[in-house]
Amino acid sequence: MSIVNAADHAANPAHLDTSTGLDNRKMAFWTFIGSECLLFGSLIATYLAYKGRSLVGPLPHAGRTLTGQQAEGILDIPLTSLSTFVLLMSSLGMVLALAAVQRADRKGAITWLFATAGLGLVFLGFQAYEFNHFYHAGLTLQTNLFGSTFFLLTGFHGAHVLVGVIYLGTLGMLAVKNQLGPERSMSVEIAGLYWHFVDVIWIVIFALVYLIK
Amino acid sequence: MSSEQREIAHDRHSHPGPKQYVMIGVILTLMTVVEILAYYAEEDWGILNAGMAAAVIAILSAAKFITVVMYYMHLKFDSKIFTGIFIFPAALAILVIGAMYIVQQVLPRAGSALGS
Numbered sequence: 001m002s003i004v005n006a007a008d009h010a011a012n013p014a015h016l017d018t019s020t021g022l023d024n025r026k027m028a029f030w031t032f033i034g035s036e037c038l039l040f041g042s043l044i045a046t047y048l049a050y051k052g053r054s055l056v057g058p059l060p061h062a063g064r065t066l067t068g069q070q071a072e073g074i075l076d077i078p079l080t081s082l083s084t085f086v087l088l089m090s091s092l093g094m095v096l097a098l099a100a101v102q103r104a105d106r107k108g109a110i111t112w113l114f115a116t117a118g119l120g121l122v123f124l125g126f127q128a129y130e131f132n133h134f135y136h137a138g139l140t141l142q143t144n145l146f147g148s149t150f151f152l153l154t155g156f157h158g159a160h161v162l163v164g165v166i167y168l169g170t171l172g173m174l175a176v177k178n179q180l181g182p183e184r185s186m187s188v189e190i191a192g193l194y195w196h197f198v199d200v201i202w203i204v205i206f207a208l209v210y211l212i213k
Numbered sequence: 214m215s216s217e218q219r220e221i222a223h224d225r226h227s228h229p230g231p232k233q234y235v236m237i238g239v240i241l242t243l244m245t246v247v248e249i250l251a252y253y254a255e256e257d258w259g260i261l262n263a264g265m266a267a268a269v270i271a272i273l274s275a276a277k278f279i280t281v282v283m284y285y286m287h288l289k290f291d292s293k294i295f296t297g298i299f300i301f302p303a304a305l306a307i308l309v310i311g312a313m314y315i316v317q318q319v320l321p322r323a324g325s326a327l328g329s
Contacts, residue, residue: 022292030295034302041306048310049317081249088245092238095285099231189287196285200278207274211252212267 029190033197036160040201043156044208047149054144058137061213065144074137075210076130083126084206087161090119091199094168094192101180101188109180109188113172116195120165127158150209157205160198167191228287237284241277248273 018024057071065071093116100108131151134140139147171191174180180188229237248270255266283289288296 020292020294022294026295027298030298034298037299037302037306038309041302041309044306045310045313049313051318077249077252081245084245085242088241089238091241091281091285092234095234096231099228099234102228193286196281199285200281203274203277203281207248207270211248211270213255213263 023186025186025190026193029193033193036197036201040153040156040204043149043153044204047153047209050145050149054146056144058134058139058143058146060146060150060209074134074139076133077210079126079130080206080210083123083130084202086119086126087123087199087202090116090123091196093119094195098185098188098192101175101185102182104182106175106178106180109175110172113168113175113188117165117168117172120161120168120195124158124161124165127154127161131155153205153209157198157201160201164191164195164198167194228290229284234285237280241280244273244277244280 020027052066054065054071055067056065057069058074059065059071060073060075062073063071093112097109097112097116100106100112134147139150141148141151168191171180171188174184251261251266251269251273254260255263261269282299288299
């Protein structure tokens with residue numbers, strides 16, 4: 001690189017001192033998100049492959065099993081719509097937390113980080129209620145193909161939400177201790193990438209599992 | 214200027230502000246409401262048939278996915294390298310989902326329809 005190019009490079013705020021000019025942590029995290037796409041892609045593919053192949057009920061929506069028995073639908077759309085709204089709003093909270101950290105607004109950062117983690121916990125509460133309701137309605141991992149693939153897919157997603165809640169709670173504690181200034185906004189942006197990814201996966205699950213029959 | 218300072222400067226210049234984030238949140242909520250209405254339009258009200266409802270829900274779901282990735286995850290404003298790193302495995306995942314669905318659901322039905 002010539003001296004002039006090096007000076008231009010250094011003056012451009014969009015470039016970092018790495019071979020690509022990009023933050024290595026962010027690059028690594030996008031790679032991780034790419035691998036997560038394949039994990040959830042395989043889980044969703046498995047759910048769709050076995051959709052409508054259950055021999056016994058309960059089924060996601062009212063209909064007949066493969067053996068011709070009439071079975072009731074078990075999914076609660078109003079409840080899941082509410083939990084979907086909660087997760088969507090948590091994504092908004094996440095970007096507002098990042099904006100607060102970037103403008104050195106400590107109070108805003110604490111508020112939005114804990115609000116986002118709190119909304120994540122509310123979502124998990126909805127999921128725990130749903131799983132418990134399904135269990136008492138006779139749907140378990142072993143009941144039928146719907147139960148196996150549904151609990152595996154939504155359970156993996158719920159586990160990711162739990163990790164995200166712990167991640168955001170940790171960042172919130174750092175903000176409380178005044179250790180999360182604008183110089184560490186990349187840490188919040190990376191946490192945001194994880195949280196938004198969990199949200200986009202739910203967008204797909206909500207449509208394919210709950211709404212489309 | 215250190216690497217972190219440059220990154221902060223970059224983010225401040227290129228990312229949307231709180232007002233835009235709230236607007237995007239409102240748009241995402243509205244799209245979700247329409248998705249749910251499409252479900253009930255088929256299930257309870259009989260306005261849409263199953264195929265049309267599925268198409269509306271799938272299109273809105275894809276639009277929500279793209280909106281979150283572009284604006285909340287900042288792919289629209291960040292380096293195209295990040296876009297490439299994300300798009301390739303995401304496209305592969307969609308391909309796997311599509312292939313599995315066709316092999317396990319579409320082809321057996323087509324086969325039994327031809328057989329009868």
